Amino acid sequence: MLTGAPGAAPKFGRNPQHGPDVAVVGAGPIGLAIAWRCAARGLRVVVYDPAPGSGAAHAAAGMLAPVAEAYFGEHELTGLLTESAARWPAFAAELAAASGTDTGYRGEGTLMVGLTADDLAVARRLWAYQQGLGLPVTPLRPSELRDREPALSPRTRGGAYAGTDHQVDPRRLVAALRTATERAGGTLVPAPVHRLADLTAGITVVAAGCGAAALTGLPVRPVKGQVLRLRAPGAPGFRHVIRGFADGEQVYLVPREDGEVVVGATSEERTDTTVTSGAVLRLLRAATDLVPEVAEYELIEALAGLRPGTPDNAPILGPLPGRPAVLAATGHHRHGIVLTPVTADLIADLIVTGTPDPLLAPFTPERLGPAASSQPVTAAAARGPAGARPTTQEESWN
Numbered sequence: 001m002l003t004g005a006p007g008a009a010p011k012f013g014r015n016p017q018h019g020p021d022v023a024v025v026g027a028g029p030i031g032l033a034i035a036w037r038c039a040a041r042g043l044r045v046v047v048y049d050p051a052p053g054s055g056a057a058h059a060a061a062g063m064l065a066p067v068a069e070a071y072f073g074e075h076e077l078t079g080l081l082t083e084s085a086a087r088w089p090a091f092a093a094e095l096a097a098a099s100g101t102d103t104g105y106r107g108e109g110t111l112m113v114g115l116t117a118d119d120l121a122v123a124r125r126l127w128a129y130q131q132g133l134g135l136p137v138t139p140l141r142p143s144e145l146r147d148r149e150p151a152l153s154p155r156t157r158g159g160a161y162a163g164t165d166h167q168v169d170p171r172r173l174v175a176a177l178r179t180a181t182e183r184a185g186g187t188l189v190p191a192p193v194h195r196l197a198d199l200t201a202g203i204t205v206v207a208a209g210c211g212a213a214a215l216t217g218l219p220v221r222p223v224k225g226q227v228l229r230l231r232a233p234g235a236p237g238f239r240h241v242i243r244g245f246a247d248g249e250q251v252y253l254v255p256r257e258d259g260e261v262v263v264g265a266t267s268e269e270r271t272d273t274t275v276t277s278g279a280v281l282r283l284l285r286a287a288t289d290l291v292p293e294v295a296e297y298e299l300i301e302a303l304a305g306l307r308p309g310t311p312d313n314a315p316i317l318g319p320l321p322g323r324p325a326v327l328a329a330t331g332h333h334r335h336g337i338v339l340t341p342v343t344a345d346l347i348a349d350l351i352v353t354g355t356p357d358p359l360l361a362p363f364t365p366e367r368l369g370p371a372a373s374s375q376p377v378t379a380a381a382a383r384g385p386a387g388a389r390p391t392t393q394e395e396s397w398n
């Protein structure tokens with residue numbers, strides 16, 4: 001059950017005579033989860049999106065991986081990821097009850113592997129860092145790895161188990177959130193927002209993913225990720241999420257109950273969503289190096305999505321400078337699925353109580369400095385220089 005008194009009024013923002021208490025721009029997982037939490041507390045909520053669920057979430061793998069995604073220099077972010085992942089089991093159960101829809105949440109855990117000795121050396125540096133943070137990373141010998149997942153290549157030199165890194169199906173998640181929001185009394189308007197000034201709500205939440213830049217001037221940039229969907233004949237021959245280094249290439253394989261396996265992903269500083277043969281080749285080579293049987297699976301989809309990236313890879317959460325009635329909930333980059341529960345709770349609490357949770361402090365728009373201006377910019381400026389060149393792959397997997 002959700003807490004909060006029905007009919008609660010927002011504690012700040014305008015007090016609209018007409019129009020909703022809360023307008024949410026963007027019906028991806030972040031906007032919808034905030035809308036659901038607010039509507040369930042009795043607020044009048046309207047969500048605007050011409051194509052709900054069509055943003056980064058449509059391409060996302062759905063790994064809930066605060067341990068495997070704990071990277072050097074991202075300490076604050078790791079704390080928020082860990083907090084949100086801990087909320088996921090209850091969130092999934094509550095959402096399933098509210099929507100009558102299964103989100104595909106699975107808790108078998110994640111195996112992190114290295115194919116060659118060089119791959120293993122790179123992976124071990126990261127695991128040592130993660131263990132140093134107190135995160136649960138259990139090293140496994142090759143025989144122990146294959147006991148857990150016989151489908152792994154016998155060439156795999158070693159690995160580690162992250163039992164708290166789970167997964168969910170992002171497309172099912174969005175569908176469930178949409179139903180739960182509408183059942184709680186929220187309204188979805190299938191139209192884009194071009195100017196925040198056109199909205200009459202007491203509080204506006206900008207949860208438009210990459211679209212937030214054009215609306216707010218916040219430094220959110222698209223980071224392209226190409227990803228594949230395969231289908232096993234029957235259930236996939238492995239149950240854990242498998243993330244690996246294979247001859248220097250990073251890849252993950254995410255098995256779903258229905259036989260689908262998501263293989264991803266590139267990370268490119270580009271704004272297009274073209275699928276390239278080179279990326280497909282690299283992803284499939286790395287995936288089949290780690291789990292040879294996937295070469296027999298059907299290739300059912302190849303697509304690219306645009307992650308809403310920020311200068312420090314962390315989300316932007318809270319009021320825009322000088323505009324307390326406009327809250328940002330964007331810039332979730334590689335982590336928007338895992339961060340959905342905590343983002344929704346923190347933003348809905350802020351709206352209802354008027355008091356920011358201390359967890360929000362490291363993620364305010366102000367931290368990004370004067371560049372995080374509240375002035376709208378043109379869509380063209382927000383997209384960056386035309387024809388931006390790709391960079392080499394970053395150390396990211398989502």
Ligand SMILES: Cc1cc2nc3c(=O)[nH]c(=O)nc-3n(C[C@H](O)[C@H](O)[C@H](O)COP(=O)(O)OP(=O)(O)OC[C@H]3O[C@@H](n4cnc5c(N)ncnc54)[C@H](O)[C@@H]3O)c2cc1C
Nearest residue numbers: 026028030055056057062063193209211225305336337338
């Ligand atoms: C290949 C890939 C793999 C990923 N894997 C993972 C993963 O395993 N785990 C994880 O946690 N994260 C993952 N991510 C990241 C995750 O998908 C994003 O962080 C997440 O989708 C962000 O959610 P969002 O709701 O903020 O934005 P989005 O999902 O991008 O949704 C934004 C919505 O806003 C709408 N919108 C935009 N502009 C406007 C406007 N002006 N008016 C109205 N509506 C507007 C769009 O139509 C869209 O529906 C992955 C991303 C990619 C691309």
